[in-house]
Amino acid sequence: MITKSSRAIAAALLAGGGFVVGVTVLAIVLTRVLVDGGLPVRPADGAILDDLIALVPLIGAFALVNVIAAVGLMLDRTWAAGLAVATALVAVAVGSTALILLALGSDPFASTASGRSTADGFGIVGLFTVVYLAIIVAVSSPDWSPRSSAGAAA
Numbered sequence: 001m002i003t004k005s006s007r008a009i010a011a012a013l014l015a016g017g018g019f020v021v022g023v024t025v026l027a028i029v030l031t032r033v034l035v036d037g038g039l040p041v042r043p044a045d046g047a048i049l050d051d052l053i054a055l056v057p058l059i060g061a062f063a064l065v066n067v068i069a070a071v072g073l074m075l076d077r078t079w080a081a082g083l084a085v086a087t088a089l090v091a092v093a094v095g096s097t098a099l100i101l102l103a104l105g106s107d108p109f110a111s112t113a114s115g116r117s118t119a120d121g122f123g124i125v126g127l128f129t130v131v132y133l134a135i136i137v138a139v140s141s142p143d144w145s146p147r148s149s150a151g152a153a154a
Helices: 004-036 043-074 080-105 112-139 146-153
Strands: none
Touching: 004 043, 004 080, 004 112, 043 080, 080 112
16 A cells, blocks of 8 residues: 555656746747747757747646656555656656667767756656656555455445
8 A cells, every 4th residue: 555655755756746847838838939930049049939839738738747646646546656757757758768869979079168058958758767766666566456455445
C-alpha cells in the first residue's frame, strides 16, 4: 500500500515537474511571439524554435498529466498511482535518451564555453530524470491500488 508520506512526496514532485514543464511551454510560446514580432535570432536558433513549437502540444499535455496525477495521488484515487508511474516512465525514457544523445554529441576537446553548455545540459536533464525516478520509487508498491488493498484487508 502507498503510504501517505510517499504519496505526498510523489504528488509534490509531479506537481513541481508539471509546473516547470508548463512554464517551459509558456517560455517557448512567448519566444515565438517575440521572434514573430521582430526579435532578431540566429537562423539555427530560429530552426530550433520552429521544432519546439511543433512539440508544444505534447509538452503541454505532459505538464497537464503531471498535475492530474499529482491531484489524483493527493485525493487517493485508485488510478493515480498507475498514471503517476506511467508519466514518470515516459519522463525517464525521454531523459535517458537525452542523456545518451548529449554524451554522444559532446565534444571532449571543445572550448570551455561550449563545454560549460554541455555540462549544464547534463545537469538539467540528469536532474529531470532523477526526479522522475524518485516518483517511481515513491509510488512503487506490491499493490498499486491503495483502496483495494485496504478493502482486501477488511
